[in-house]
Amino acid sequence: MSPDAFDHVETWVFDLDNTLYPPEVRLFDQINARMSAFVMRELGLDAVAADALRHRYWKAHGTTLAGLMQHHGVDPEPYMIEVHDIDFSVLPPDAVLAERIAALPGRRIVYTNGSAPYAERVLAARGLAGLFDAIYGVEHADWHPKPDRAAFERVFAADGLAPERAAMFEDDPRNLAVPHDMGLRTVLVAPAPHPAPHIHHHTDDLTGFLAHIVRR
Numbered sequence: 001m002s003p004d005a006f007d008h009v010e011t012w013v014f015d016l017d018n019t020l021y022p023p024e025v026r027l028f029d030q031i032n033a034r035m036s037a038f039v040m041r042e043l044g045l046d047a048v049a050a051d052a053l054r055h056r057y058w059k060a061h062g063t064t065l066a067g068l069m070q071h072h073g074v075d076p077e078p079y080m081i082e083v084h085d086i087d088f089s090v091l092p093p094d095a096v097l098a099e100r101i102a103a104l105p106g107r108r109i110v111y112t113n114g115s116a117p118y119a120e121r122v123l124a125a126r127g128l129a130g131l132f133d134a135i136y137g138v139e140h141a142d143w144h145p146k147p148d149r150a151a152f153e154r155v156f157a158a159d160g161l162a163p164e165r166a167a168m169f170e171d172d173p174r175n176l177a178v179p180h181d182m183g184l185r186t187v188l189v190a191p192a193p194h195p196a197p198h199i200h201h202h203t204d205d206l207t208g209f210l211a212h213i214v215r216r
Contacts, residue, residue, distance in 0.1 A: 001201055006213050009185060011159070011166040012104050014132075015146075016112035016119050018171040019189045019206065021091055021126055030086040035064050038082060043072065062145035063113050069143060076143050084118040093127035100210035101131050109134045111155055111168075113145045134159055146175040152182065169206065173199060 014020055017028055032054065039050040057067025068074035101108060109132055112119050116137035123129045138144070140158060141151035156163060167185035170176050173194040176186040180198035187209065188194055193202040203209035 001209075001212060005201070006167060006185060008165055009167045010106035011161040012101075012106065012108045013161070013166055013168040013179075013184070014101075014108070014110050015168075015170040015172070015175065015189075016110055016114060016122055019169055020097075020110070020128060021094075021122065023171070023191065025090050025092070027086070027088075027090060027122075031083050034083040034086065038079060039064075039068070042068075042074070062147055062151075063138065065138070066143070066145050076139070080115045080118070080139075084115060084121075088121055088125040091122065091125035093125070094207070095127055097207045097210075098127050098131060100207055100214055101128065103214040104210070107133045107159075107161070109136065109159060109161075111136045111146075113138050115139055146170075146172075147178055149178045152178045156182070 021027065035054050036047065036050045039045055039054055040047060043050070043053070045053065054064045057064045061067040061070065065074070065076055065079060068079070069076060110119050110123070114137055116135045116139065119135050119137060120129070123132070123135075136155045136159070138151070141148075141154045144151040144154070146152065163179070164183040167187065168176065168179045169187045169189050171188070171190050173188055173190075173196060176188060177198045180186045180200070185201075186199050187201045187203065188199045189203055189206050191204050201209075
């Protein structure tokens with residue numbers, strides 16, 4: 001990474017799940033199980049069919065919820081409350097990550113396909129509460145999820161960020177395509193790289209990556 005690659009950045013956008021906590025804690029396994037249970041109950045499917053539908057909607061629509069809303073008229077608010085009713089104690093606090101995020105110059109925001117209340121609980125469990133200037137959930141994009149361009153445009157407009165002076169950290173490669181096209185610096189936070197023109201940087205260690213930025 002060039003030492004001046006982030007010199008222009010004044011807004012730091014962080015995804016939440018598997019980005020601000022390590023995927024090894026498998027927090028999303030709990031959410032996936034609750035989503036499948038919801039689909040089984042509401043659509044009358046067995047476990048295998050519910051899992052398959054959940055994954056198919058995630059792949060096609062960006063989130064399972066988006067597919068359920070479009071094809072089955074599901075009310076998003078009670079759905080989000082139900083699927084995020086999980087055990088957050090599996091998330092370890094990370095004081096070093098908190099220190100690195102706090103040291104970033106400029107504005108810091110979280111933007112997740114989950115809900116903002118859910119994001120707040122994750123941040124609290126990780127010891128990252130109070131570090132961000134704003135937290136945006138899918139509800140702030142009128143329930144349009146990443147990677148829809150309309151979702152990014154709505155959230156970024158609400159925040160007032162200048163895309164050409166912002167960077168985004170995200171674990172899903174497809175969710176970095178639109179930010180790249182809008183002018184953001186993009187960082188894939190994932191165990192393995194995903195070579196693509198819309199990904200500027202990759203790291204499997206967010207804390208270590210941020211150390212290079214804050215010490216520049």
